[in-house]
Amino acid sequence: MAAAGEAILSRPLALALVPATVHLVLGPLLPSAWAPAGLAALLLAALALSRGRAPLLRYTVCACLLPPLYTALRRALSLSPGPGISWPLLLLAHAASALAVTALELLPRAVPATASRTPTPLQPTITSRLLALSRPDLLPLAGAFTFLALAVIGGMFVPYYTGKVIDILGSQYDQRIFLFAIFCMCATSMGSSIAAGLRGGLFTFTMSRLNRRIRSQLFSSLVQQEIAFFDATKTGDITSRLSTDTALMSRSVALNVNVLLRSLVNTVGIVSFMFSLSWKLTLLIFIESPLTILIQKMYNLYHMRLVLQVQDSIARSNQLAGEIVSSIKTVRSFAAEDLESELFEKKLQETHQLKNKRDLVTAVYLLCHRLAQLLMQVVMLYCGQLLVNDGQMTSGNLIAFILYQMDFGDYVRTLIHMYSEMTHSVGAAEKVFEYLDREPRVHTDGTLVPESLQGHLEFKDVTFSYPAKPDVQVLQDVSFEVRAGEVTALVGPSGGGKTTCVSLLQRFYEPQSGRILLDGRPIQEYDHKYYHSKVALVGQEPTLFALSVRDNIRYGLDHCPQADVAAAAHSASARDFIERMDHGFDTDVGEAGGQISAGQKQQIAIARALVRQPRILVLDEATSSLDAHTELSIQRALAREPAAAALVIAHRLTTVQRADRIVVLEGGRVVERGTHSQLMELGGCYSRLVLGQFTNGEQGAAAGEKGSGHGERQ
Template sequence: LCMTTADMAKVTGKGIALVSAVCVDLSLFYAAGLVATRSVFGHFARLWLHAALRCSALSAVTLLTLGDLNPLLIRVIASHSLLPAVFETGTKALYREETECGPSADARCWLVCAAASLVGALFWEISVPDAEDAAAGKEKKQKARVLFLRVLALYKPEYLLLLGGLLMLTLAVLCEMFIPFYTGRVIDILGTQYRPNEFVSALLFMGLYSLGSSFSAGCRGGFLMCAISAFTCRIKVQLFGALTRQEIGFFETTKTGEITSRLSKDTTLMRRAVCLNVNVLLRTFIKTLGMISLMMNLSWKLTFLVLMEVPITSLIQNIYDTHYQRLSLAVHDSMALANEVVNEVVSSIHVLRSFNTEKHEARRYDDRLMDTHILKMRQNPVRAVYLLARRLTGLGMQVVMMYYGRLFIRSGQMTTGNLVSFILYQSDLGDNIRTLTYIFGDMLNSVGAAGKVFEYLDRKAQVSMEGKLKPDQLTGNVVFRNLSFAYPTYPDKTVLQDFSLELKSGQMTALVGTSGKGKSTCVSLLQRFYEQQDGEILLDNEPLKSYDHRFLHKKIALVSQEPVLFSGSIRDNIAYGLAECSLDEIQEAARKANAHDFIMKLEKGYDAEVGEGGGQLSKSQRQQIAIARALVRQPQVLILDEITSSLDMTSENKALASCPNQTLLVIAHKLRTIQRADQIVVIDGGRVQERGTHQELMELKGSYYRLREELFEEENPAQ
């Protein structure tokens, strides 16, 4: 109803072009039969002249009616015009026979040629598209090929297992191919004059080939499963290692659910790209070639007829892959979002319970699952239509094959046993062709998952860890020089701007200021969690990035406000990250952190379990363990970020007194802690506003003086 006049004209023009082309082609097709008896040319010359005439006439009609010939029309016209000549010439040259589409051509031959040319052209259009689509398809295939080769290279340690599996696969396929052949032999022996020796011999060979096929298939599965298991473990470890080397900003911008999905789901899909898919591909390909050769010996005519199913099946599979893979990617992303909700809830269960948001989070999880469910429901109709089309194609080919098989038996071209063997081969061949067309789509999907894994494996952290400097002596003098920094999640919001500060060796520096002004950012940059946009941080007059990563984080230790403990014993948590750490060193660090006494009161002492996240210890005990974990490294620079809020005065004094020679950087909101600092630095607006001792800053009566009641917990701070 909404079609314009121009649209109606286009439709009318296409209709006229189609009717004209059909009329002209049918006239020429039937004229060929009349001319054949009076032709002065030879049989083959007449065939090809007639094909050229039909091609020229159809091209001329199309140009006159439509005014243009696009590549798809050219392929349809060429294949439709040349197909009878090609088929007749090939049959005559190879088998010295004439086809029914020779001189006595009729409407059935014309319809078969038209249908075959249309299917072939459509298959070409989808498999090898033109112009921009062709370029995009070529780029996609090239990318898939590169990814596949990379996955194959990762299987190098399992090459012997893969070669063993390939050998067993070949033996299994060869044995399996001959079973239908001897089945037909048995039927022929039973259907004609019974010969006991031949019958027993055929049964014996059937049994031997069946046994060989079963044994080889079992060995093949064992070899490949071992290779798959080893590969999966190794690729997961590599991916996990690559993830742990990324900068902190990566984890702030990447969802946890996406990361866990790559580790659990995509690595599993990767293993299918080689071991499973290549196994199926090679087995099916070898078996298909063998069956086609045996079928050609039984009846070449029926074989060519059966092979007409290939372009139709490939066309159906290609259309299905295009739509189904797009939906599969959407399902994977949706599942990653659902996993993200679970991770957030589990890691924040205390907040969830405190704010009574159980129902809200359940609804949020249900919404994510419903999104996944909707996408999967969209997949089901696509798969249902695909299965229906595939089943109809197979059944239609079986009906046609049975019809012509009966004709060949009546004419003496085949025996009943040969037809039974052919039917058995055809049944397997149809499945193999469908498997081949399916496996390419599945390999593309598997390689796509590999691309996501390689994206993380190839990613280089924005904070470099390639430094090599490991000096024997380190004084711990730290200089922040003209720093400018913005977090990766908020690149337009500058946190530090032209920031300069010196932390002198052996002195305690306290950072003060209201929340969000840059104190914790200084700590993060000193720990190299992020890379500043401008300026540099020097440690003993050398840039931080020039130091060896492991060495740097042993010499600069951090104790945060909310320390994280890992499941395991207290001893494991204190010695965390140190390969060789004696119990004496662990106990000495615990004494400095005032943790030794409470640890020894526990039933298992230093072997006592802390629980998940340190849940079996109080907050102050977790803080003391974290301080001991930092001190056992004997750092030259120690950072204490708001730790005094969880410690009593005795533990705090002991922790600060245990660092007489280290450079100490403290962020605290207790006046008793700030007063002990050799240098107090007031940070505001991403810059250093004031610096000096407590007494000097109080006498100055600037920002520190005005903010003392807000900054410190004491109600009546000493002047």
């Protein structure tokens, strides 16, 4: 028995509502003399059972006390006692109690002075910044808000004149008054429709312009960030900011504010009209507002959770599909087509089940909402019929009131929904502004643009750790130089720091200590475009864009004649295969250069570097996919540029052994430097690398060459 009592008391919602429900149903059935005592007993039962469970306790207390208080006040003011405790009176008491408690719960509670309060200036700042971004659209926005006001005002008069027409038809017919009412109803309806169309068009126009403006600014900010930012940030997060969040931001002013203001003005106007038609029925409809808010909040709680789960599930499916399509050659080579199809089917099934749950929640919500509307309409018709019989309102006014009441619940629900949408828009704007306000850690604001550049490069005591792993030093006090007109090779085992040196030279990162000098000046001082036109990089896996061959070669150059493009392609031994293509230099290479071979991509990348006529050419395994004949042709072409300096990273000894200087990196330090023959005599790290290739049958003859001179052991 005690356990059963504990189980019942664990349901505060049902328990606290029981006294109010009994009070509403049985109150009018009590004899007049018993009414005060019966109400007091119900109140005591509510206090005992609720045990301080606010806000339901406050609702029950208010609903039970209002009827006897109303009767006592009428007697104290020497007014007629009225009809006594009746169902209309109790309905009004419950409606007023529900309205008061709901308003009290929705108001922000004051924070005690002793409590720690964290200032939140972010949302007002975001709102002001959104308005500032919308400033170029001030004129169309002003027009949109003007038409919004006209549409709302015109729409509110349509039910009013509909009721007038019914009153005219139900009483003594007067054709002049009838035609005037019809004219007013048609004029307000037509004007409201035209204004609504213009309002929607202007808001859509401003939303599109704001979306384009935000995306443009965000993309410009993103491409200015340092490479470490992209290393630490997922590509999906960036694309989500560019697509989803910018769309939510642009809707915040043009759509959300539009719907929010329209619903708010409509709600206030409808309540005013309803109050003028019947203040008693107006109080009664406030029973629907708390019920609508409760249903909407419960729906939002479950629906938003399922929406997020559906979005995550769709993202996982898309990620799997993209991974399979991009790796289709690997899938085909391992005959894993059926396996990948089954995996994708499982992802789709997971998404389907989540969508079914989401749709079920929506269906239950719509059912509860419709039932609540139907219940209110039945109560309204019953109470309205009593007022019409008492002569307190006409039939036309009752119909107009019901028309207003049908829209009232929808507008209240829209207000709640748009408040949630505005919150989401502010959250999305916060993420976007976080990227917009981010200052890149590698600045590109240098201004040095010398008329001539020798191309003398120096690394001086450079120490570097990647931002993702600050405790691991990739380079430690690295020093070497690349002289103009010479070829310097960086060699060493994997992980020695060769590619990191290239990344620092390209200004992808900043070293923690030490300096990188170009002609005796720090590379940070040079103008960004000028520097990268004089220092060109060709990587092992070059990136080509879905453009023509010509556009890929002259990528990043404002003015580049076709003669220079053809000359660079000839120097890279690429002109022959380019001219054999269907459209020559106008041939599209496909996404990431997928329409051409890996060797052809490297040749086009070399041509893209040579067309800039750089003073320093950085080749990071740039000929790894080329045959020996093509590689030799490119080396001869580079040799015809004696003034240019070259920094080569390669494992082929045919490239390295001809270098003027070889720098050996191991464990992030320079351990050896010298020529090929000098380093072979030392018998150190470089010699071991060469002998390792010889053991594997590569470059055997070159590995045995020795010459005069002395190397230097670090």
